Each structure stands twice: as structure tokens, then as C-alpha cells.
Amino acid sequence: MRSLALVLIALMLAGCWDNLDIERRALVLGTFVDLVSVKAGEGGEQDQFELTMEMPILRRMAARAGGGGGGGGEGQEETLPTWRLTVTGSTFAEAMRKAATRSERQLFFGHQKVLLIGQELARRRNLVEVLDFWARSRESYLDITVLLAEGRAEEIFSARPKFARSVSIFLQEQSERQIRTSRFIKHNLSEVWAALYGDRDILLSRVTVVPGQEPLELQVSGTGVIREGKLVGWLTPEETQAAHWVTGQVRGGEIIPLPVPELKRIFSLELCRVENKVKSQVIGDTPTFTVKLYITADIIEKIGSPEPLSAPILRQIEERADELIKQRVEYVIGKLQRQYQADVLGFGKKIEENNPRWWEAVKGNWRSIYAQAPVTVEVQVSIRRTGMVS
CATH class of the missing domain: 3.30.300.210 (Nutrient germinant receptor protein C, domain 3)
Structure with a gap:
């Protein structure tokens, strides 16, 4: 009888084995990926993937949502309640392992909104290679919005959209506005993956920096033309x-x-x-x-x-x-x-x-x-x- 009581008590006290308090997690809102050249042995260079991840500073984001600050006054540079982590690797998995050693919190991709792919990476590498890691990940969801950057994806992160809580959330919310415009197109990871594996060409929305604006502002407008998995050119918003x-x-x-x-x-x-x-x-x-x-x-x-x-x-x-x-x-x-x-x-x-x-x-x-x-x-x-x- 005593043994049965101990078993019942143990069952009531048990929890999820992999449960992790939110304060110990770094919630990745968006990942911005580029292709960069790094020094290799004997003076050579090799291409590697560069990942820039945006994560919220939860206390600052909560304060901002409640009107408690988080931005400068008029004429001052806008400060977003987020922080970023940039790593490189010959594969995305290697880069993620490096990222794990750079953050005291465990990276969590269950809240990721967008995956932004830099222009050079999209031109030179098949997007099947680029998306493979996220398609296989147990944490990522297939409804992540996939976008193309005109130029480097990392530079897009440097923009400061007005009234935005984060660059990633801004891009996601802009993409949702396709219901009111056909000047870009919203595709999630599942749709892009199906098109690529079905040998179909596809259009992906383009993200650009608005010229002449300080601080830098962003717009989702126009599309990139993907042929055989690679970016071959752009269509204007009107096209x-x-x-x-x-x-x-x-x-x-x-x-x-x-x-x-x-x-x-x-x-x-x-x-x-x-x-x-x-x-x-x-x-x-x-x-x-x-x-x-x-x-x-x-x-x-x-x-x-x-x-x-x-x-x-x-x-x-x-x-x-x-x-x-x-x-x-x-x-x-x-x-x-x-x-x-x-x-x-x-x-x-x-x-x-x-x-x-x-x-x-x-x-x-x-x-x-x-x-x-x-x-x-x-x-x-x-x-x-x-x-x-x-």
C-alpha cells in the first residue's frame, strides 16, 4: 500500500521532461540569411552561410506594448526592444551550434515569423539547400513567411520601421496585407518547399529599404523570380x-x-x-x-x-x-x-x-x-x- 501511495505521488509531481521556463529561452522572431566569404587556409576564401537572428527583450517589449517607452523622442533614433545574434557556418546546423554557445539562453524557433533570404544567396544557391534545415526542424513551423531581400538580408535588419515592435514582426504584418494589394505575394515555407520539390517556378516577395529615409524604413513590394530554385531577376510592384x-x-x-x-x-x-x-x-x-x-x-x-x-x-x-x-x-x-x-x-x-x-x-x-x-x-x-x- 505504501509503495502504491509513493507511485501516485510521483505521478502527480511529474512534469514534461523537456519543459523549459520562458525566462531561459531566447525566442527567435526572424532569421536573416546571407552568403559571405570568409578566410580559409593558405590565404584562400570559402563561402559560408551567415545567420542573423532577431530575438525580443521581453521586458522592454512588454513595456513598449503598454506605452512605457522603448523608443526615442522625435528626431532621435528609434530603438527596438530586440537584440540580434550573428553567426556563420558552412552549414546552417553548424551555425546554429555556434549560436548556442553565444547565448546564455536556449534558442527557440517556435515563434519564428519570417525567414529573409539575401539576394546573393538566392542567386547562387538553390533554395532547396537554404530551406532544408527549417523544413526538417522540429521547432520550426511550416507557416513561416519566406521573403527575399534586395541586397543583404542583414542590412534589412538594420532598418527601424516606425511604430514596429521588431523588424520580423513588421515584415510579417506587411506580408499579411496581401489581402488588400497584389503588388507582392505571401508564401510560407510549406508552399515554397512544395513548389521547389515539384520543379515549379515561383514568385517570392521582395523586401527593400526605402531610399532617402533616416532612420532606414522598409517596404514589402514587388517580387523575385525563382527559376529552378534560384533567383534570376525581379518584377516591379506593377508587374x-x-x-x-x-x-x-x-x-x-x-x-x-x-x-x-x-x-x-x-x-x-x-x-x-x-x-x-x-x-x-x-x-x-x-x-x-x-x-x-x-x-x-x-x-x-x-x-x-x-x-x-x-x-x-x-x-x-x-x-x-x-x-x-x-x-x-x-x-x-x-x-x-x-x-x-x-x-x-x-x-x-x-x-x-x-x-x-x-x-x-x-x-x-x-x-x-x-x-x-x-x-x-x-x-x-x-x-x-x-x-x-x-
């Missing part, structure tokens, strides 16, 4: 927007300025609904594509002549919108085909779905075929509302 029209990754609410010279006015159109249809056809040994866009828009602003918006004028606006959107879509398709030969719009997938036998015969040479494939773009814009005044 990214046009690419999204083709793929149908637009939720509405996008604003485009529309100059109509013959009416001496500029209109702001809010795209309320974008429907896309992409059709493929193989004629002989030549694939052709037709992209049809059906767009419903509202006029939310008019600058210029006060003349009322009659039915003929509305038709002129619709025709001008058709023309503008068609030009932008044709341009970005041509850029992706001929400059980058990157099939991020999924034309090859359409061929595979509709002509599987032909696809099996040509998929090994698809890039060169895709680069020359004729694409026809058709756009139909319908103005739904003009607002409370005409």
Missing part, C-alpha cells in the same frame, strides 16, 4: 500585380490610376472582381495560350473636367482600362517568357492538364518552347459604380 491578374490571385480592392487623355481626366479604379481564364492549345508542335480577364471595377475618384459621366464617357473609360491592363499583362508575360524563361504563371501546368501525352514528350525542353509560345490577351472591364456623384 507583380499584372502577373496576379493572370493567375487569378487577386481578392479585389486593388486600385489603379487610369489617365484618359481624350477626356482630360485621371480616374482611380478599384478592381472589385477579377476573373481569369487561361486556355491552352497545341497546333502541330506549337503551344498557344489565350488569357481572358473579366474585371469589374468602381470609379472611386475623378481628377480633371467636371463634366458628368454619361454612358458614352463610361464606355471610353472601360475601353481605356481594357487597353492599359492588356498592355501591362502582355508586357509581364513577355518579360517572364523571353528575359527570365520562368514559367511562374503556370502555362506548363495547363499543357500538362490538357495535353498530357504531348507534355511528356516535350517537358525536358519546355523552357525553350515556352519562351517562344504565342500568348493572346483579351481584357473586358465593366464599370459597376461611379460613386455618389457623377
Whole structure:
């Protein structure tokens, strides 16, 4: 009986074997990775990975959230309630082991928000290599947002976004705003990993430093073009927007300025609904594509002549919108085909779905075929509302 009582007491006192108090953990919010050259033996150099990790100083972050300080006054440099740790290694695992000896707290990646990859690293190394460590880690979650830095990722960390609690949280929150814009795209680790292992090209959001701002500010805008796992170039925010029209990754609410010279006015159109249809056809040994866009828009602003918006004028606006959107879509398709030969719009997938036998015969040479494939773009814009005044 006494033995049974001791066993029951032991069970009640038992806890998780690997439980670690939060005060003894360093919570990694974001990791910024670059490729750097370090000195090797006999005067040589070798490439290594450089990791910069951002971690919160919890007491300062709590004080800031409660309005208790954490930043300087107007004109003073903003100080974020975070600290950073930078390490290098020939592999990410080696770098992490070094980091463990540099911090008195145990690094914990369960709260990681973003993984920012530097431009040089993305150009020279396949992203499968870069993401492998995080995809295998038991602590990392597959919903980490993956972003590209224009320049060095470590330099992005040096920025001080206004009102931000941390650079990592700022980047994560900016990425979430894709619901209101299609000028960049949000991809998590799971989505990027699936694309890379499926031999698919992909767009990843670009992070840049806003020029002329002190302290440095950041923006998530435009995308990097990933072909065969490597960065081959960039799309501007407007080009990214046009690419999204083709793929149908637009939720509405996008604003485009529309100059109509013959009416001496500029209109702001809010795209309320974008429907896309992409059709493929193989004629002989030549694939052709037709992209049809059906767009419903509202006029939310008019600058210029006060003349009322009659039915003929509305038709002129619709025709001008058709023309503008068609030009932008044709341009970005041509850029992706001929400059980058990157099939991020999924034309090859359409061929595979509709002509599987032909696809099996040509998929090994698809890039060169895709680069020359004729694409026809058709756009139909319908103005739904003009607002409370005409």
C-alpha cells in the first residue's frame, strides 16, 4: 500500500521532461540569411552561410506594448526592444551550434515569423539547400513567411520601421496585407518547399529599404523570380500585380490610376472582381495560350473636367482600362517568357492538364518552347459604380 501511495505521488509531481521556463529561452522572431566569404587556409576564401537572428527583450517589449517607452523622442533614433545574434557556418546546423554557445539562453524557433533570404544567396544557391534545415526542424513551423531581400538580408535588419515592435514582426504584418494589394505575394515555407520539390517556378516577395529615409524604413513590394530554385531577376510592384491578374490571385480592392487623355481626366479604379481564364492549345508542335480577364471595377475618384459621366464617357473609360491592363499583362508575360524563361504563371501546368501525352514528350525542353509560345490577351472591364456623384 505504501509503495502504491509513493507511485501516485510521483505521478502527480511529474512534469514534461523537456519543459523549459520562458525566462531561459531566447525566442527567435526572424532569421536573416546571407552568403559571405570568409578566410580559409593558405590565404584562400570559402563561402559560408551567415545567420542573423532577431530575438525580443521581453521586458522592454512588454513595456513598449503598454506605452512605457522603448523608443526615442522625435528626431532621435528609434530603438527596438530586440537584440540580434550573428553567426556563420558552412552549414546552417553548424551555425546554429555556434549560436548556442553565444547565448546564455536556449534558442527557440517556435515563434519564428519570417525567414529573409539575401539576394546573393538566392542567386547562387538553390533554395532547396537554404530551406532544408527549417523544413526538417522540429521547432520550426511550416507557416513561416519566406521573403527575399534586395541586397543583404542583414542590412534589412538594420532598418527601424516606425511604430514596429521588431523588424520580423513588421515584415510579417506587411506580408499579411496581401489581402488588400497584389503588388507582392505571401508564401510560407510549406508552399515554397512544395513548389521547389515539384520543379515549379515561383514568385517570392521582395523586401527593400526605402531610399532617402533616416532612420532606414522598409517596404514589402514587388517580387523575385525563382527559376529552378534560384533567383534570376525581379518584377516591379506593377508587374507583380499584372502577373496576379493572370493567375487569378487577386481578392479585389486593388486600385489603379487610369489617365484618359481624350477626356482630360485621371480616374482611380478599384478592381472589385477579377476573373481569369487561361486556355491552352497545341497546333502541330506549337503551344498557344489565350488569357481572358473579366474585371469589374468602381470609379472611386475623378481628377480633371467636371463634366458628368454619361454612358458614352463610361464606355471610353472601360475601353481605356481594357487597353492599359492588356498592355501591362502582355508586357509581364513577355518579360517572364523571353528575359527570365520562368514559367511562374503556370502555362506548363495547363499543357500538362490538357495535353498530357504531348507534355511528356516535350517537358525536358519546355523552357525553350515556352519562351517562344504565342500568348493572346483579351481584357473586358465593366464599370459597376461611379460613386455618389457623377
